[in-house]
Amino acid sequence: MPMRLLPRQTDSLGACQAARRVWLIAGAALALGGAATAAPAFDLGALTTLLGRVRSGEATFVETRRVEMLDRTLMSSGRLSFRAPDSFVRETLKPRHEKLAVDGNTLTMSLGERSRTMQLDASPEAAVIVEAVRGTLTGNRAALERLFEAMVTGTAERWTLELVPRDLRLRGQVQSVRLSGREATVREVQVLLADGDRSLMTIEPVAGPRTP
C-alpha cells in the first residue's frame, strides 16, 4: 500500500541542495574552540590522545577574515564551547549575534529569530570545517583521518596540525585548515579557501580546562 508515498520534503530536496550548501557552510566555516593540559606530541596519534583527555571546554575567540571582494578585513568575536564526544557551539556576539551548534550529525544555525536545522553529512563542505575543529578538539583521530590528510609538526608544547581534505571535489572549495596550539589547548584556527579567501581565529580559554 502506497500509504507512505505522500508528498514529502523529498520533492524539494534537490531544489534546495545549493541552498543548503550556502547555509551549512556559512555557519560551519566559523567553527572553533579550545582548552587543556598534558604530555608532548609529535604525531597525529599522540596529539589526538593528548586532546582527547579534555572532555569539555569553553573559550572566547576573535576572528579576522580577508575577502578578496571587500575593501577591508572583517572582524568578529564571541564564545566557543565543546563537549565530548560530539557537541560543539560557536556563538558570535559581535558584530551581530549568531549561533552555530553541532550535535552529532545535527547542525543548528540561529540568526536573530530565525533558526535552521540541517544534517551535517548532507553538506560535506560544512562537514569539512566542522569536523576539522570538532574532531581536533575532541581528539577524534578516526574522524580526522577519514576526511583529511593530516600532518602534525612541532612538539606537544607547540604544535601545528595541517588538515587537507581527501576529497578532491572538496579541496576545490576548502584548500586547508591549519590548527595550532599548546599542549591540549587549541589556540588558532586558520582556514584557507580555494578562491584565496582566508580566516584566522585566535582562541583564548576562559574557564580552566576540565578533565574528568
Place this chain on the structure above:
Amino acid sequence: MPRRPPIGRRAALTLALWLGALVAGLAIAWRAHYVADLSAFLPAAPTPEQAVLLDQLRNGITSRLLLVAIEGAPPGTDAAGAAAARADASRRLAAALRAGNLFASVANGENAAWADAGKFVFEHRYQLSPAVDPARFTSAGLRDAIDETVALLGTPAGSLLKPILFRDPTGETVRIAEALTPARAPKSEHGVWVARDAPRALLLATTRADGGDLDGQERALSAIQSTFDRIATPGLRLVVSGAGRFAVDSRERIKAEVERLAILGSVVVVALLLLAFASLRALLVALVPVATGVVAGIAAVSLVFGQVHGMTLGFGTTLIGEAVDYAIYFLIQARGGPGSSERWQRESWPTVRLGLFTSLIGFAALVFTGFPGLAQLGIFSIAGLAAAAATTRFVFPVIAPDGVPGAGFRRQLGRFMRAAAAALPRARWAVVVLAVLAVAALAASPSPWRGELSSLSPVAPADLAVDAALRADLGAADAGTLVAVSASSEQGALASAEAVGARLDRLVAAGALQGYDSPARLLPSAATQARRRDALPDASTLGSRLAEATADGPLPASRLAPFIADVAAARTQAPIERRDLAGTALGVGVDALLVSGAATRPWRALVNLQTKEGEPLDSERVRAAVADVPGARVVAVKAELDAIYARFLAAAEWQGALGAVAVLGLLALRLKSVSRLVAVALPVAAATLVVLAALTLAGTALGILHLVGLLLTVAIGSNYALFFDHLREQAEVDSDTLASLLLANLTTVASFALLATSHIPVLQAVGIVVAPGALLCLVFSAALLGRRGAVRGVGAHGKIAP
C-alpha cells in the same frame, strides 16, 4: 431413452431469452475495460481529511516518484573505490535519464542539476523572497541585510555568493534558499546522495507519466533498468521502488494470479465433474450455468463500475466452484425419466433457491464494505450466482430435461457419504467439545482483529521494507502530517497556504515544529507578489538609502549599481505564474503541493509539516493554530489511514452481523420452526467458531476480509445444513443426492482453497476462512443433523441410483 417431449413455445422463448442475454453479456464483457491498479484496495473516503489523503495516494505527484538505489561493488574495488564507482554510475544514470523525455526530474544530489532552478530563483528573487517588505529597503533594513550577507563571505558558502554579491547584497537568494532547505536530507558523498547506513547511492526520479498510467510507469521503469544496464560498471546493482513500481508489479502479479486461479479452478472443477459423471456431454452441460454466470458477472461489474478489476476475475474462480453446484444438484437429482425435472423443480428447487438467497446475502455484504475492489467481487458473485441458478432452473429443463447420463464414481461417493453420514452423528459430542474449546480459546486469546489497511495491499512485505529503507535514506521515512487547504481557485489555494504558513512560522519560532514545505514559497500568490513589488523603492530613493546604509560598511555603495538596476527592473517584472515554473525542478515541487481543481474537485494546496527529530508532532496544536484559516484541514497520514480502516472494520462488523441475521431470518421464514432453525444454525455456528479459533491460535492478524470470509462461510455453509435438514424431512434418501451434496461441497472447498494459496492478500484472506469453514459446515451438519437410524435405514433398502 425415454421419449423427449417436443420443445414448446415456452421452452423456445426461454432458450431465446437465455441466448439473447448471453450474447449481450458476452458483448459487454468483450468491450469491458480491464484494470489491475492498486486503487481498488483503497476505500472510498468518508471524511474530507481522508478524501485529501486518498486523492493524493491515487493521483498526487508522489504516485509519480520512483526511488532508485545503486548498490554493490565492482570486482576488485575497496570500499572507497566502490563508493566512487556508485557515485559515478549515479551521475551517468541521472544524466542519461534527464536527457530522455520520460522524467520530469531526476535528482541525485548533484548541484549542477539545479542550475536552471537556481537561475530562476535568482532572477525572481524580489518576488520570491519572504524577506522583501518596506522595512527591508529602509537604510537600517539595508544595513542589516548587507551585514548578514557579508557575514557569509570568507566561508565556503561565501564562494557561492561572491558571483552575485553586487547584484544581491541583501541576500534575497540566500533567504529563499533557506526557506526551501529541508531539515532532513540524504548524506552527500562524492557529490551525490548516498545512504547513511548502507553502501548505496540514491536517486529520486519523477516520471512524466501519471501514477495511474501503468503503461507509462512501466516504460519509465524499463528505461531506468535499460539505461543502468548500459552505463553501469559490472558488479553494481539497481534497486527501484515507489508507487509506480508497486503498481506495475502488482498488475503483473494479479495477471499471473488470475490466469493461475482460472486454470487451476477449471481443472479442479472439470476433474470433479468427470469424477461425478464420467461423461463429456454431462461435463459440457454442467459448464453451461458456470459460463453463463461468469459472463453475467463480468457484464454486471462492467455495467456498474465501468471497468473490471483483474482481482475480480481471480475471485471469479470461486464462482465456478459455486455455480457448478446448481448444475450438479439438477443433473443428479433430476434423473429418473419424464417429469423428473418438474419434480426437481417442485421438491429440490426451493431448497437450492434458499441456499442461493443466503449466498446472495453473504456477497451483498461485500458490496457495502466501501472498498471498490470488494464491491466488484460482490456484484460479480451476486450476478454470477443468480444467472447460474436461473440457467439451471429455467434452461436445464429444456436442454437436459432428464439430467444427464453417466454415473462416474458417484456410486462410490454416495456410498462414502452415506457411511459418513451414518457415522458422523456418533461424533456429535466431539463437535460440541470442539465448539466449546474454540470459544474458550477465543476468550483466552488477545483479539485477533488487528489487521491494518496495508494488509489489503498486494505489495510484498519485502518490497515494502526496501521502500521504507530507501525512503529513510532520502529523509522521507515516516508517514507525516500535512495541512491541506481547499479553495475554489488557484489564487485562493495559494493565499490560504500563505495564511497557514504565517501561522506555522509562529510554531517554528516557538520550537514546536521543525519546518514545513508550502507551494506558496515557490509560487507566491499574486497578491503577495504585488505586495513585494510595491515594497521596492525607485532607483533614486534606493540609491540614497543605500549610501546611508553602506557608510563605514565593508561593501561600498559605489559597487552596488547592479543591485539598484536589478531592483528597478523587478519593479516592472511580470508576476510569476505556474506555467513559468513548468519543466523546472521548482515546477515539480509546486506540482507536488498544489493540486489543480476540476469541476467537482476544489483546488488544493498541501503544506507538509516537518517534525523535530525524535519528537512527535502535536497535531492539536497545529490544528488550533490553523483553525481560523478557511478550508484548512490537518491530516495526520498514519492516523487517518488507521481511522479509515478502523471505521471500515467497525462497519464491516455491523454488516457481518446484519448479514448473519438476514441469513437466519431467511432460514426462519423457510423452516417456520424455531427448533429447526436452531438445529440448522448450530453446525454453521460451530464451524465458524472453530475456524475463527484456529486462525486466532495460528496468530493470524484478522481484518475486514476475514470477516467477509466468515460471513460467506455462514452464507454458503448454511446450504449444507439446509440440505441435511431437508433430508431429515424425507422418507428416503438416495445416494445420488448425498453424492451431489458432497460434490457441491468439494467444488466450493476446492475453489476457495485455491484462493487461499493466492499471493494477493485480499483473495488469500477470504480463501483461508471459507475453504475450511465450508468443509466443516458439511461435516458438522452431517454430525449434528444426520439421523443415525434413518440414514442407515434408508441405506439398507434405499434406492441406489444406476
